[in-house]
Amino acid sequence: MKRFQLASRIFAPEIAAATLRLDAVVKALLSLGNRVDVYTTTYAGAKSEWRPGLTVSRWPAKRDAEGYLRGYLPYMSFDLPLFWRLLFAPSADAVLVEPPPTTGVVVRLVCALRRRPYLYYAADIWSRAVAGSAPALVTAALKAIERFALSGAAGIVAVNADVAALCKELGGKNIRVVEQGVDTELFSFAGATPSPLQRAELGLGNRPYLIYAGNASEVHGAEIFLEAYSRIVDEVDFDLVFFGRGTSWQDLTERANSPALSGRVHVNGLLPPEELATWLRGASGALASIHPQSGYELAYTTKALSAFSCGVPLCYVGEGPTARDIRENRLGVVSRYEAAALARGMAELATTAWDRSAIRSWAEENKSIVSSGLKVAQELVAVSERK
DSSP states (O other), rough: OOEEEOSSSOOOOOOOOHHHHHHHHHHHHHTTTTTEEEEEEOBBBBBEEEEEEEEEEEEOOOOOTTTTSSSHHHHHHHHHHHHHHHTOOOOSEEEEEEEEEHHHHHHHHHHHHOOEEEEEEEOHHHHHTTTSSSSSHHHHHHHHHHHHHTTOOEEEEEEEEEHHHHHHHHTSSSEOOOOOOOOOTSOOSSSSSHHHHHHHTTTTTTTOOEEEEEETTTTTHHHHHHHHHHHTTOSSOEEEEEEEEEHHHHHHHHHTTTTTTTEEEEEEOOOOOOHHHHHHHOOOOEEEETTTTTTTTTTTTTTHHHHTTOOOOEEEOOOHHHHHOOOHHTTTEOOOOOOHHHHHHHHHHHHHHHHHHHOOOOHHOOHHHHHHHHHHHHHHHHHTTTT
């Protein structure tokens, strides 16, 4: 039996894409008979815990008003204590770390001192994301930090070939591509849809709806959906429903309450994944976006994965791997980031007779999180044997 450490600012039960990825890896490691020690942050009453094979150690970190951990100071509030937590932790065969790259730097330093390998889980490349939007000095500094974190790793897991190529440019080695997956049992094709009471509580009545489920920030530019919808709200019978959080949430709420959209756009907070799946199954389609100037076009949006797993077609604003899959497999509609074009795309999504069972089958065959979690776990085991 081997012992592994996981260092991440986010872990279950916090609702985030990283949580789903990492939880799948931990489950796979445990199923292979290993011990796992998770070093993460406190969250909404979640405490440190222990159960056979798994220990979760939590430490307070700075969060924003919505309870989200993002930004340089909050990251430092996790990273600095993490150095000492890992330095004096029980010995481990290898460490798994994911972004931000500052956490990767901490893990590299500790692993050098304690002579153990680490695996870097590259869900995205942060220096690429800020290029063009941040000052050149900031971009250069972040690139240097990311290069240090990646080049010291005994192995890297990249979520797609584009990210893998960037990792190689930054000095990474032993890079394996493991595409992101979705919990196809949780986000199931068969299951409950919103009850009449639930729909009434939102003000939906019997009208069909398109759903935006997840984070909304400057990276996503989700305001474009309301700009597009305002052009056609008097011509279509579907509403828009939002569940999530993020820096754009207040703006979305204010726009939804405007005279033109009030009663047709329903902005709500986060839902647990099992409740979110219920609303996804009942939707005519789902919505997701990546702002064209965000630098995150290489990312595969989790909103798409959860929708496809429920058999729900997607209207996606952006390019990259998500757009490619939609076009090649008839999983929905792709639009550019422009209100008039998006309005047409949303109307097409809502009125087309999609083969929802085919969308679900594609997700089962290509995007299972059980499979991706096992592949990452196997790579971590392999890294531990490269000492």
